[in-house]
Amino acid sequence: MGAAGLGSVFVSGKAKAEPNEPNAAKPQEPLPPMPKRKLGKTGVEVPILSLGTMFDVVENQVILRKSLQWGINYWDTSNVYSGGNSELGIGKFISENPGIRKDLFIVSKASNATSIKEIDERLQTSFERMKTDYIDLYYGIHGLDNPALLTDELKQWAMEAKKQKKIRFFGFSTHKNMAKCLAAAAKLDWIDAIMTTYNFQQMRDPEMQTALDACNKAGIGLVAMKTQANGQGFSAEEDKKMAEHFTKQGYTQGQAKLKIVLDDQRISCACVGRDNLIHLTLNVAAALDKTRLTQADADVFDKYAAATCSGYCAGCAHICDAALPETPYVSEVMRYLMYYNSYGVQEEARELFAQIPGDVRNKLLRSDYSSAEARCPQHLPIGKLVAEAVSKLA
Numbered sequence: 001m002g003a004a005g006l007g008s009v010f011v012s013g014k015a016k017a018e019p020n021e022p023n024a025a026k027p028q029e030p031l032p033p034m035p036k037r038k039l040g041k042t043g044v045e046v047p048i049l050s051l052g053t054m055f056d057v058v059e060n061q062v063i064l065r066k067s068l069q070w071g072i073n074y075w076d077t078s079n080v081y082s083g084g085n086s087e088l089g090i091g092k093f094i095s096e097n098p099g100i101r102k103d104l105f106i107v108s109k110a111s112n113a114t115s116i117k118e119i120d121e122r123l124q125t126s127f128e129r130m131k132t133d134y135i136d137l138y139y140g141i142h143g144l145d146n147p148a149l150l151t152d153e154l155k156q157w158a159m160e161a162k163k164q165k166k167i168r169f170f171g172f173s174t175h176k177n178m179a180k181c182l183a184a185a186a187k188l189d190w191i192d193a194i195m196t197t198y199n200f201q202q203m204r205d206p207e208m209q210t211a212l213d214a215c216n217k218a219g220i221g222l223v224a225m226k227t228q229a230n231g232q233g234f235s236a237e238e239d240k241k242m243a244e245h246f247t248k249q250g251y252t253q254g255q256a257k258l259k260i261v262l263d264d265q266r267i268s269c270a271c272v273g274r275d276n277l278i279h280l281t282l283n284v285a286a287a288l289d290k291t292r293l294t295q296a297d298a299d300v301f302d303k304y305a306a307a308t309c310s311g312y313c314a315g316c317a318h319i320c321d322a323a324l325p326e327t328p329y330v331s332e333v334m335r336y337l338m339y340y341n342s343y344g345v346q347e348e349a350r351e352l353f354a355q356i357p358g359d360v361r362n363k364l365l366r367s368d369y370s371s372a373e374a375r376c377p378q379h380l381p382i383g384k385l386v387a388e389a390v391s392k393l394a
Helices: 007-011 061-069 081-096 116-130 152-163 178-185 206-218 236-247 253-262 277-288 295-311 317-323 330-343 346-354 358-363 370-375 382-393
Strands: 036-038 045-047 049-052 074-076 105-109 135-142 167-174 193-197 221-225 269-273
Touching (some): 049 061, 049 277, 061 081, 061 277, 074 269, 081 116, 105 116, 116 135, 135 152, 167 221, 236 295, 317 330, 317 370
Parallel strands (some): 049 074, 049 269, 074 105, 167 193
Antiparallel strands (some): 036 045
8 A cells, every 4th residue: 555556666676486386486576776866066965765763773673674675775874872772773783784884874973962072972872882983964063043153162172073084974864943054054065964843744834935945046955854753743534635635645644744855856755753664665666666746646745734733833943942941942842742642652752851951841831832832834733732742751
């Protein structure tokens, strides 16, 4: 289901015995090559689908093996994913497959680093865990929300790390105040790539579209994450309408969401975190399928986005922060609730929630969110969602 006409591609990989040779198997037919796009001005071509490894890769090596078989050699990780077991799992795979490193495009992040010293320390830890002496793309800031953090000191570190061949390319990730961070980066000459939240909800934001255009013109490679726009709330009726429309065309709802992002030629690659083969297979099928979505499909997405926006935090945290100066973590609370409700990573959501300063957590249920709700472009019931987050994550 949902293979968009590509079911036979995957079925053909099954072993079939000849009538007179019960133990014989036909050779596996190769898949079509995974399409590639240039990663901005780097000149490097990357697969349009990358593997996000926000899970225990030590215990799930098969995902790495199958992703390579299907042309996904771009692996995205972080020093904090799964308590370090994401990077350790990649290191295990590299150790057990000598010579494979040259075929990989590995991306990692200096998560939670607050200084140049900590960025450097996290990079060294990544080397040790992943059994490598260089990272292809390093996000020196994981979760940039303030362009002021793109300092000259950070630029100098990035240039020196490239010179020493510790990293090939440098950038940052952002899922908060994305448009402002992208617009600022487009004016710099030392940012090679950016990983940003981008999906059918963000497509309706003119400020985001302008920022993407600026980055594309500047030659910055753009990697989309959170392509599914999983939110904090749900609309069963709207989900049903959306699913019915795309099921008739042979797509699952998730495949359609991925395809509309990949139809945007400014996007070099979509990073999708999947820890099971069923979801990975569906994503690969959607990426290999050459059928473009129609204007009618885009209209369905636009209507769906408008109908469900009150259950999706778009990450425009500067609005919440201005309305709630004493509780400047609303965007984080919304994201962690989304991880809990939609990603199924309850323990990680709780761990992240616990990192919010204690004095802020203690204020969450006592704060008045009416001013933030009045300004929220998505019309989120912020107070209600914060209360839900506290009950599930505290």
